Amino acid sequence: MTDGPAKPVGPDADRLPPWLARQLQNLLEQRGHALLLAGPSGLGQYDLALALARAWLCERPTAAGACGQCTSCHAVDVRTHADLLVLLPEQLALELDWPLDERTRDKIEKKEIKASKWIRVEAARAVVDFGQTTRSRGTTKVVLVYPADRLNIESANTLLKTLEEPAGNLRFVLATESAQSLLPTIRSRCQAHALAWPPEAEALAWLRAQVPGSDDASARVWLRAAGGRPADALGWAQLRLSAAQWAGLPKAVAAGDGAALAGWLPAQQLDTLQKCCHDMMAVAVGAAPRFFDAAHVPKGLAPMALQAWSKDLMTAARTVEHPFSAGLLHEAWMARARVACQGA
Ligand SMILES: [Zn+2]
Numbered sequence: 001m002t003d004g005p006a007k008p009v010g011p012d013a014d015r016l017p018p019w020l021a022r023q024l025q026n027l028l029e030q031r032g033h034a035l036l037l038a039g040p041s042g043l044g045q046y047d048l049a050l051a052l053a054r055a056w057l058c059e060r061p062t063a064a065g066a067c068g069q070c071t072s073c074h075a076v077d078v079r080t081h082a083d084l085l086v087l088l089p090e091q092l093a094l095e096l097d098w099p100l101d102e103r104t105r106d107k108i109e110k111k112e113i114k115a116s117k118w119i120r121v122e123a124a125r126a127v128v129d130f131g132q133t134t135r136s137r138g139t140t141k142v143v144l145v146y147p148a149d150r151l152n153i154e155s156a157n158t159l160l161k162t163l164e165e166p167a168g169n170l171r172f173v174l175a176t177e178s179a180q181s182l183l184p185t186i187r188s189r190c191q192a193h194a195l196a197w198p199p200e201a202e203a204l205a206w207l208r209a210q211v212p213g214s215d216d217a218s219a220r221v222w223l224r225a226a227g228g229r230p231a232d233a234l235g236w237a238q239l240r241l242s243a244a245q246w247a248g249l250p251k252a253v254a255a256g257d258g259a260a261l262a263g264w265l266p267a268q269q270l271d272t273l274q275k276c277c278h279d280m281m282a283v284a285v286g287a288a289p290r291f292f293d294a295a296h297v298p299k300g301l302a303p304m305a306l307q308a309w310s311k312d313l314m315t316a317a318r319t320v321e322h323p324f325s326a327g328l329l330h331e332a333w334m335a336r337a338r339v340a341c342q343g344a
Pocket residue numbers: 058059060061066067068069070071072073
């Protein structure tokens with residue numbers, strides 16, 4: 001899903017997971033000039049936004065989406081379509097293989113600036129110019145913004161001008177996991193679409209197709225570890241997380257033993273600690289756990305201590321992308337877990 005550039009193969013109906021293909025088909029019937037795809041991350045909002053842009057620009061679109069064969073589809077696939085403007089934070093553009101303008105790339109390579117996690121206002125200004133230049137190919141031009149919550153107030157206001165009075169056949173697709181943090185004026189200009197959760201069977205089948213040689217039991221563990229989000233589940237699949245490993249985590253974490261997490265990315269470790277903490281809190285107040293089986297979650301922990309731990313984890317999550325020493329973080333997090341779980 002969001003783990004790399006789209007491959008130029010076949011129509012979108014064959015390429016998108018079935019739950020996204022269905023949504024694409026529905027969205028293609030909408031006439032509005034601006035769509036806002038909103039919902040939790042890991043459900044494929046970027047892929048859906050791109051498929052929509054590709055279908056809008058396609059020379060021979062079908063009800064199911066872009067043809068995947070024409071010059072326009074090819075230009076989208078190789079990231080050179082003159083009528084598609086993609087607004088991404090620079091960090092994400094690099095990750096998803098979208099070209100940055102030469103000056104920015106040069107500055108990042110020379111370490112004069114860091115790749116931004118926000119959509120820069122210069123990029124938002126480019127939308128205004130883009131809206132005014134003549135079209136190079138078909139009849140439509142498309143602006144894709146992802147994640148739309150990474151527009152700061154200045155960028156958002158710049159974008160808003162074009163969104164309010166789009167020139168000609170300019171269409172927008174914005175995607176975000178945090179629609180409530182967008183400017184209300186941006187939200188009100190867009191037709192909202194809530195991302196649909198995939199049925200479990202579809203998500204499992206998709207996962208297994210992505211990971212050759214995987215079995216149903218493993219796919220279930222990955223999906224559960226990801227809280228039902230297929231793209232995130234793929235991250236767990238890449239770690240070859242086993243059912244036994246996952247089941248053993250809450251008790252190990254409560255004892256401050258982080259050996260099972262040691263080789264993981266800090267963000268993955270933190271995510272797992274948050275899931276352990278969530279389920280321990282659920283069990284402590286007599287509710288059902290969400291990520292682990294009840295039998296694997298330590299019981300009788302002190303809710304107050306867990307709540308304080310949960311807060312600390314949230315604070316840590318805000319800074320986890322900063323390159324502190326991963327080893328030191330790991331030690332500190334495990335010590336914190338032990339303290340929280342001793343308060344029983
Ligand atoms: Zn096409």
